[in-house]
Amino acid sequence: MTEIALRVENLRKTFGNTIAVDDISFEIKRGEFFSLLGPSGCGKTTTLRCIAGLEKPDKGRIIIGGEDVTELPPQKRNVGLVFQEYAVFPHMTVYENIAFGLMIKKLPKDEIRRKVIEIAELLELNPYLNIKGAKLSLALMQRVAIARSIVVEPEILLLDEPLTLVDAKMKESMRRELRRYQKELGVTILHVTHDQLEAMMVSDKVAVMCQGKILQIGTPFNVYDNPSNIFVAKFIGSPTMNFIEGRLECQDSELLMVSDDVRIRLSDFPLEKLRDYVSREIILGVRPEDIEISTQPAIGSITGKITLIETVGNKLEITVELNSLTLKILSPLRADLKIGQPIHLKMKPGKVHIFDKITEKNILSEEVW
Amino acid sequence: MSFLQVKGINKTFEDKHVLKNVSFEVSKGELFAIAGPPTAGKTTLLKIIAGLLSADSGAIYLDGRDISQIPPSARDIGMLFEIPQVYPNLTGFENIAFPLRARKTPEGEIRKEVMEIAELLGIKHLLDRYPTTYSGGEYQRVALARVLVRRPKVLLLDEPFRNLDAKIQEFMRTWLKELQKKIGITVIHVTHDPIEAMAVGDKVGVMLKGELKQIGQPHEIYLRPTSIDVAEYVTIPAINSFEGIVRFREGFAEIEAGGAFNFRKRCERNTEFHEKEVIVCVRPHDILVDTQPRKDWTKAALVLSQPFGSEILLLLKLNEEYIRAIVDRTMNIKEGTPLYINIDPEKVLIFDRETKNIITI
Numbered sequence: 001m002t003e004i005a006l007r008v009e010n011l012r013k014t015f016g017n018t019i020a021v022d023d024i025s026f027e028i029k030r031g032e033f034f035s036l037l038g039p040s041g042c043g044k045t046t047t048l049r050c051i052a053g054l055e056k057p058d059k060g061r062i063i064i065g066g067e068d069v070t071e072l073p074p075q076k077r078n079v080g081l082v083f084q085e086y087a088v089f090p091h092m093t094v095y096e097n098i099a100f101g102l103m104i105k106k107l108p109k110d111e112i113r114r115k116v117i118e119i120a121e122l123l124e125l126n127p128y129l130n131i132k133g134a135k136l137s138l139a140l141m142q143r144v145a146i147a148r149s150i151v152v153e154p155e156i157l158l159l160d161e162p163l164t165l166v167d168a169k170m171k172e173s174m175r176r177e178l179r180r181y182q183k184e185l186g187v188t189i190l191h192v193t194h195d196q197l198e199a200m201m202v203s204d205k206v207a208v209m210c211q212g213k214i215l216q217i218g219t220p221f222n223v224y225d226n227p228s229n230i231f232v233a234k235f236i237g238s239p240t241m242n243f244i245e246g247r248l249e250c251q252d253s254e255l256l257m258v259s260d261d262v263r264i265r266l267s268d269f270p271l272e273k274l275r276d277y278v279s280r281e282i283i284l285g286v287r288p289e290d291i292e293i294s295t296q297p298a299i300g301s302i303t304g305k306i307t308l309i310e311t312v313g314n315k316l317e318i319t320v321e322l323n324s325l326t327l328k329i330l331s332p333l334r335a336d337l338k339i340g341q342p343i344h345l346k347m348k349p350g351k352v353h354i355f356d357k358i359t360e361k362n363i364l365s366e367e368v369w
Numbered sequence: 370m371s372f373l374q375v376k377g378i379n380k381t382f383e384d385k386h387v388l389k390n391v392s393f394e395v396s397k398g399e400l401f402a403i404a405g406p407p408t409a410g411k412t413t414l415l416k417i418i419a420g421l422l423s424a425d426s427g428a429i430y431l432d433g434r435d436i437s438q439i440p441p442s443a444r445d446i447g448m449l450f451e452i453p454q455v456y457p458n459l460t461g462f463e464n465i466a467f468p469l470r471a472r473k474t475p476e477g478e479i480r481k482e483v484m485e486i487a488e489l490l491g492i493k494h495l496l497d498r499y500p501t502t503y504s505g506g507e508y509q510r511v512a513l514a515r516v517l518v519r520r521p522k523v524l525l526l527d528e529p530f531r532n533l534d535a536k537i538q539e540f541m542r543t544w545l546k547e548l549q550k551k552i553g554i555t556v557i558h559v560t561h562d563p564i565e566a567m568a569v570g571d572k573v574g575v576m577l578k579g580e581l582k583q584i585g586q587p588h589e590i591y592l593r594p595t596s597i598d599v600a601e602y603v604t605i606p607a608i609n610s611f612e613g614i615v616r617f618r619e620g621f622a623e624i625e626a627g628g629a630f631n632f633r634k635r636c637e638r639n640t641e642f643h644e645k646e647v648i649v650c651v652r653p654h655d656i657l658v659d660t661q662p663r664k665d666w667t668k669a670a671l672v673l674s675q676p677f678g679s680e681i682l683l684l685l686k687l688n689e690e691y692i693r694a695i696v697d698r699t700m701n702i703k704e705g706t707p708l709y710i711n712i713d714p715e716k717v718l719i720f721d722r723e724t725k726n727i728i729t730i
Contacts, residue, residue, distance in 0.1 A: 039536060039537075168564065168605065169406060169562075172605050173607060175675070176673065179675060180672065180684070194534040194535055195534075195535040196535060200676040200677070221676055221698075224676070224679075235536060237679075287679065310587075311568070311591065314591070314652065330679075
């Protein structure tokens with residue numbers, strides 16, 4: 001038995017003149033929760049459909065559980081599939097829904113019973129076994145759809161935007177349940193989503209896709225802390241990372257980023273790494289929670305004016321203008337701030353990202369994958 | 370009198386009472402966001418305000434005039450639906466011009482009006498293109514331009530971001546709020562997402578099962594929910610609730626919650642609340658967590674930890690109950706190790722178990 005549940009090698013898929021998936025490769029370990037994350041049209045669903053056997057790739061190989069399945073029809077691939085609309089049969093009971101795949105496989109009745117009960121117990125579906133599919137809440141329907149797919153013991157479960165149609169409130173609890181059950185059952189999951197928070201919350205690993213390519217693969221905190229380029233930096237995290245363009249300068253062996261709007265001291269950066277970029281254009285990136293605000297100026301702080309304050313749960317999203325620059329800052333709830341008021345900002349040490357303006361690559365991050 | 374006044378609206382569909390005595394006021398230029406779960410009655414309410422449905426009882430006043438009996442086209446109210454109406458076979462320009470042509474506006478004026486609105490919404494580049502080439506956010510902006518070109522006095526938005534990618538939603542939220550402030554239009558924005566409502570609304574209404582349960586500024590709704598159902602609805606990740614009891618002893622109110630937490634607050638004896646059965650609610654952010662044991666803190670098992678932006682969302686198990694807590698990324702959490710928790714007495718919300726209303730002790 002191999003430790004790799006799924007390997008995708010140089011997968012390419014075009015539709016007419018459009019390249020949907022552009023030569024991508026990745027692998028998923030047994031028991032891993034892996035998310036393909038990207039905007040609409042980035043190729044993530046096409047990738048999933050190629051793996052399921054619903055689309056035929058132009059090029060590349062798909063290996064599931066050590067076996068090359070590229071030429072096999074969907075039903076011979078040993079994958080489970082859960083779509084946006086949970087395909088739960090409304091006229092069948094939960095028991096019958098879960099047993100469905102096993103009945104098709106013509107398993108003995110008592111074995112079916114044992115397997116259904118076992119999975120129902122794990123997914124806490126026992127109380128609902130006699131209820132008809134049509135009567136279930138969305139959350140229960142999702143669990144039934146998952147139970148149905150994993151009772152036949154697929155090598156990998158494919159989830160295509162499983163929570164898109166669910167309202168905000170339920171989404172949060174379903175993300176928790178999904179991750180909990182996956183861990184308890186030890187199932188391998190490939191999950192497709194456009195929602196970065198969802199990908200962060202459920203995954204062991206996230207692959208960020210854009211225009212048919214994978215830009216970065218890493219753990220959720222890894223892609224959050226070390227985005228490999230500007231697209232990933234923008235796509236991961238909410239509110240979006242702030243970007244400031246300017247020129248890197250070195251004065252008295254101290255690094256500075258200088259633009260028409262601001263001068264930002266980069267004293268905690270190692271000069272050796274950035275030496276090649278001195279006098280060149282860079283883009284500085286800083287997350288909204290990595291800017292500290294104060295009503296009092298301090299050494300090295302920059303001063304702007306508050307233009308908007310929004311309450312988002314237990315936090316404030318504060319928009320600050322600094323000449324032609326607009327920055328978003330996330331701060332704990334506080335009552336002493338007013339629109340129009342001057343505010344002093346300081347970037348938290350070690351939390352600033354620096355990108356090459358031309359290649360848009362993160363200058364400081366190592367290629368970690 | 371307020372710019373828009375909605376008074377005592379009731380609506381039933383067959384035997385279902387979908388709107389129960391709904392009343393609120395919106396000032397001119399204000400953005401009123403109504404949050405509620407699916408089937409709370411939000412869309413029905415918007416349709417009644419727009420005149421697309423009639424109410425069983427109640428009245429609507431706009432700018433001092435009772436518009437309840439006026440047909441939709443004469444109400445000066447624009448509505449953007451969840452699935453926006455844009456004709457796929459017309460260019461952006463013709464789509465936006467459509468309502469004006471229907472009104473037989475002179476051609477020169479149509480051109481001027483369309484260009485003006487396109488400039489304002491930043492969609493001039495979409496005027497010559499067909500909707501099939503638009504992205505989700507662009508589609509929504511053209512649909513909005515179609516509504517705004519008629520210069521309505523009030524704009525009704527029904528889940529305007531629902532079908533957009535998460536990242537585009539975030540962008541559109543800020544964009545819309547800035548646009549609304551710039552043109553100073555009065556807006557009612559309806560959403561299933563309480564966080565979205567709090568982010569966009571100058572004022573937020575929480576609608577549950579056909580009732581407008583609470584109206585207030587975003588932070589009021591979040592910090593001071595008046596009933597437990599509002600607290601449960603607006604708090605994401607879900608609020609923790611524990612059954613508890615209040616007793617008064619020697620100048621303190623002693624509160625016992627969930628069998629695990631005991632805390633007290635200095636206060637005068639209040640016979641009304643003595644021995645009162647309550648529900649103690651604590652937001653995930655207000656659960657105190659430490660990796661080291663502390664005096665009077667309770668040991669809990671860590672079931673799951675999930676990255677949550679710059680924070681970590683924890684699922685903990687205490688006795689047979691699950692507790693959600695949010696901690697900072699800097700905390701060194703390892704799965705399989707116990708954690709120690711407590712609740713901050715200043716941050717708890719206490720509700721009467723019988724009436725479900727908030728109690729101030």
